Amino acid sequence: MNTLLKLSWVELKLFIREPITMIFTFALPLISLFVLSEVFGTTPQTEGGEIAFRGVAPTDYYISAYVGLVIAAVGLISLPVHLSSYKEKGVLRRFRASSISVKNLLSSQVIVTFIITLICVIILFIAAKLAYDVTMPNSPGLLILAFIPSVLCFAAIGVLLGALLPTARAAQGVGLLLFFVMFFLGGSGPPFDVMSPTLQTVGDFTPMKWAVIAMQDVWLVGFGWNWTAFGVVIGIMVGAWILAIRLFRWD
Amino acid sequence: MNNIIEVNNLRKTYGEVVAVDEVSFNVKEGEIFGLLGPNGAGKTTTVECLQGLRQSFTGDVRVLGLNPHDEAQDIRRQIGSQLQESALPDRIKVWEALDLFASLTPNGLDWEALLEQWGLTEKRSASFSSLSGGQRQRLFIALALVNDPKIVFLDEMTQGLDPAARHVAWDLIRAIRDKGKTVVMVTHFMDEAETLCDRLAIVDHGTIIATDTPQGLINTYASKINVLFSTDQSDISYLEQITEVEKVTKHGSRVEVKGTGAVLAVVAHSLVEHGITPSDLRVEQPSLEDVFLNLTSGAPKTKVTA
Numbered sequence: 001m002n003t004l005l006k007l008s009w010v011e012l013k014l015f016i017r018e019p020i021t022m023i024f025t026f027a028l029p030l031i032s033l034f035v036l037s038e039v040f041g042t043t044p045q046t047e048g049g050e051i052a053f054r055g056v057a058p059t060d061y062y063i064s065a066y067v068g069l070v071i072a073a074v075g076l077i078s079l080p081v082h083l084s085s086y087k088e089k090g091v092l093r094r095f096r097a098s099s100i101s102v103k104n105l106l107s108s109q110v111i112v113t114f115i116i117t118l119i120c121v122i123i124l125f126i127a128a129k130l131a132y133d134v135t136m137p138n139s140p141g142l143l144i145l146a147f148i149p150s151v152l153c154f155a156a157i158g159v160l161l162g163a164l165l166p167t168a169r170a171a172q173g174v175g176l177l178l179f180f181v182m183f184f185l186g187g188s189g190p191p192f193d194v195m196s197p198t199l200q201t202v203g204d205f206t207p208m209k210w211a212v213i214a215m216q217d218v219w220l221v222g223f224g225w226n227w228t229a230f231g232v233v234i235g236i237m238v239g240a241w242i243l244a245i246r247l248f249r250w251d
Numbered sequence: 252m253n254n255i256i257e258v259n260n261l262r263k264t265y266g267e268v269v270a271v272d273e274v275s276f277n278v279k280e281g282e283i284f285g286l287l288g289p290n291g292a293g294k295t296t297t298v299e300c301l302q303g304l305r306q307s308f309t310g311d312v313r314v315l316g317l318n319p320h321d322e323a324q325d326i327r328r329q330i331g332s333q334l335q336e337s338a339l340p341d342r343i344k345v346w347e348a349l350d351l352f353a354s355l356t357p358n359g360l361d362w363e364a365l366l367e368q369w370g371l372t373e374k375r376s377a378s379f380s381s382l383s384g385g386q387r388q389r390l391f392i393a394l395a396l397v398n399d400p401k402i403v404f405l406d407e408m409t410q411g412l413d414p415a416a417r418h419v420a421w422d423l424i425r426a427i428r429d430k431g432k433t434v435v436m437v438t439h440f441m442d443e444a445e446t447l448c449d450r451l452a453i454v455d456h457g458t459i460i461a462t463d464t465p466q467g468l469i470n471t472y473a474s475k476i477n478v479l480f481s482t483d484q485s486d487i488s489y490l491e492q493i494t495e496v497e498k499v500t501k502h503g504s505r506v507e508v509k510g511t512g513a514v515l516a517v518v519a520h521s522l523v524e525h526g527i528t529p530s531d532l533r534v535e536q537p538s539l540e541d542v543f544l545n546l547t548s549g550a551p552k553t554k555v556t557a
């Protein structure tokens with residue numbers, strides 16, 4: 001336990017000392033929030049007569065999408081790059097030789113992921129509240145219930161990518177690609193209701209979309225707990241963890 | 252003394268390449284045991300198999316009575332390890348690394364003392380990436396000791412250290428042995444093996460070709476002593492009559508006498524008898540290097556299965 005806490009604490013400090021990941025996880029969602037909010041404004045809109053942004057203010061629509069974006073940035077970029085570079089440089093060999101267990105290593109990554117994501121989300125929400133007076137979550141309890149598996153799901157995907165990709169460079173390439181696909185098609189770019197059917201279908205295959213919907217539905221009024229989205233997130237989470245643990249290698 | 256490590260017929264292959272080929276040796280508790288050999292001989296593979304860091308080797312290996320295949324974690328908790336190739340996170344600070352690794356065992360040492368011993372006090376808050384090669388190496392050795400291990404594995408520990416730091420490191424390693432710990436060290440430096448090891452195995456092409464104390468190896472495999480001096484006297488053939496002398500070579504006024512045992516004393520005596528009192532008479536004792544050259548055939552090769 002002592003080791004896990006120490007390792008998590010060190011890993012947290014290391015995360016904060018890494019400028020590139022800090023930019024992606026902290027700055028990018030904030031910048032996106034301001035840019036898209038300035039473009040679409042704070043009043044409900046229609047798109048060619050159709051309802052856009054699920055009938056709510058774009059800023060209220062985007063706030064939960066950006067929570068998803070933060071989760072995806074940590075899981076798809078920081079975590080795989082971090083693990084792959086550890087593997088590439090021989091840090092994992094060093095850890096293993098000093099009897100750090102897979103369990104402690106991966107648990108520390110999950111703990112750090114949770115803390116970082118939570119801090120980012122809180123900063124993002126405060127900024128959105130101050131700048132655009134976004135609505136408070138409708139059911140905070142259910143939001144947390146949707147948030148936790150979403151983070152765990154992307155942490156698993158991150159560990160899986162880190163396990164599969166041999167170098168930090170490879171992890172960065174693949175991670176960025178997946179991140180931008182999910183950014184544009186997973187709900188934090190154009191809203192689902194204005195996407196072409198093809199793009200919507202592609203979006204259906206992104207875990208981000210389901211995480212965003214699960215959180216959005218309980219953040220906004222009038223949608224309620226979405227079992228489908230929750231189930232998809234849980235399914236991907238379980239599958240990704242099984243694969244990640246099975247495929248994890250120290251070198 | 253007990254065998255703290257027992258290795259019987261260890262074999263590890265990478266595809267066609269036999270990295271370690273049926274190697275057997277024992278390490279006694281409390282000794283400094285060395286594996287000496289050229290690059291590619293299989294030394295690193297051997298010690299990493301013992302630490303459970305490499306999978307799918309064959310042979311019977313016991314470290315502290317444990318099997319590295321399925322009790323690796325138990326072994327690793329009780330040993331310290333400085334790997335030939337490994338790293339720490341770029342931005343971790345020296346003290347953070349020591350503190351983290353010390354927390355891995357309940358009886359972790361006082362790492363402040365290790366900082367001091369290994370000359371890292373000023374680098375306490377420096378990040379790993381800012382350390383020089385020698386400083387990194389010293390940090391890795393300190394990390395290998397921080398869990399108060401029963402056995403310390405050191406793989407090319409003085410790589411990257413300057414001569415002064417090497418001697419400091421040797422003294423510290425002896426001090427570790429004197430505290431009752433066992434040290435297994437891998438090196439390709441002859442002088443390091445000769446001064447430091449209580450016993451050593453010479454490894455070449457994946458096999459051990461000799462195991463003994465450094466002096467024992469020298470006595471067995473390189474007993475020839477060279478006596479060197481200069482003289483203007485042209486006929487020194489009487490030296491060849493001496494029992495201890497095997498060969499006399501003359502290059503101008505420089506003479507080299509190769510022999511065994513008390514060759515120096517008898518040659519000196521004979522020279523004085525014949526009116527020669529060379530002022531540059533000196534003797535070259537055989538070293539591990541001679542053993543090595545006699546036993547191995549020079550450049551490292553990679554063994555391939557037929």
Ligand SMILES: Nc1ncnc2c1ncn2[C@@H]1O[C@H](COP(=O)(O)OP(=O)(O)O)[C@@H](O)[C@H]1O
Pocket residue numbers: 265268269270271288289290291292293294295296297553
């Ligand atoms: N992970 C590996 N994959 C493939 N070949 C390896 C690997 N590790 C070692 N070898 C091969 O095994 C042989 C012994 O290597 P090594 O144990 O590192 O030697 P040493 O430490 O004595 O220099 C070399 O031929 C090397 O190329």
Ligand SMILES: [Mg+2]
Pocket residue numbers: 291294295296335406
């Ligand atoms: Mg080696």
